[in-house]
Amino acid sequence: MLVGITILLVFQLVGEVTAYFLGGFVPGPVIGMAMAAIVLTLTKGSAFLQPAHERTIDTSKAILANLGVLFVPAGVGIIQHLDLIRDRGFALMAIVLLSTVITLTVTVWVFILVKRLSGGYAND
Structure with missing residues (x-):
């Protein structure tokens, strides 16, 4: 789960930096989420990235399951x-x-x- 959270936080960081340089037109977490969705979709069949892909998906499911908290x-x-x-x-x-x-x-x-x-x- 630590790997999945790290990957998600890296995407959020990249999104925040991108939003900063774009002038804040779109919030950083939204940009990071879109980037994560695109990368996860494009790397779905990659054998090299499969472990990171699965850990990120499992972490995302755990976060969504506890979203009410x-x-x-x-x-x-x-x-x-x-x-x-x-x-x-x-x-x-x-x-x-x-x-x-x-x-x-x-x-x-x-x-x-x-x-x-x-x-x-x-x-x-």
């Missing part, structure tokens, strides 16, 4: 600040709902714009 600190933080949630709960709920609607609307408009610019709509 990572939400415990967030739950504890919510419980510790119930008074704030009680006092400002309506405002928090309104902000979350409004930001969700805005995000979905912007996503749809960007999708439509990209489709039009790429020639995806023949009738427009």
